[in-house]
Amino acid sequence: MTKGEETKQFIIEKAAPIFNTKGIAATAMSDIMEATKLSKGSMYVHFENKDVLACAAVDHNMKILGNKLQxxxxxxxxxxxxxxxxxxxxxxxxxxxxxxxxPLLNFGTEADDTNPVIKEKINNAIKLNQQLIQTIINRGISNKEFNPDWNYAEFATIMFAMMEGGHLISRMSGNNDKMKIIINSLKAMIEENSI
Known part of the structure; x- marks a missing residue:
């Protein structure tokens, strides 16, 4: 990596949690400058505007989340x-x-009416997550772990929606009680379709 590439990556890494916590609209370039200790000029050398940096931050958050999940x-x-x-x-x-x-929930709810580029990124990530769930179930059917007549495409949508909904409820209430109910329900559905 060149010094410029390192600086750009450093900015993204510092900006990503700020955007994910505060949202795109509420995050100011001054917030990023404070976190990075870089000048406005340095910021704009690497990112022409806040929207470009926000897109990079969304990608970074999704990559970190995906790597941890995998x-x-x-x-x-x-x-x-x-x-x-x-x-x-x-x-x-x-x-x-x-x-x-x-980040799917955070950026998705903010960008659905305001930022078509980020909306598309989040939509693609949602599809990838549902495809991942489908692929796992399909492999489980092939390995004779799951019932062959399980509608795995439908379950992938249900599972993803329940997890995201549970996330929203839990974040708003400040506790995981409702998420525990969702988790138990999803695991019971998986057990019902297990051989």
């Missing part, structure tokens, strides 16, 4: 274990795996 899921030997690991990874929204909470 690391947890890779510890499982079975498809059912991977599904449970996915669920357990998101089981504590009050103390989330990345600073500020779920």
């Amino acid at each position: 690391a947890e899921m890779s510890k499982s030997k079975t498809a059912k274990g991977e599904l449970f690991a996915y669920i357990d990874f998101f089981s504590n929204p009050v103390t989330p795996p990345i600073i500020g909470g779920c």
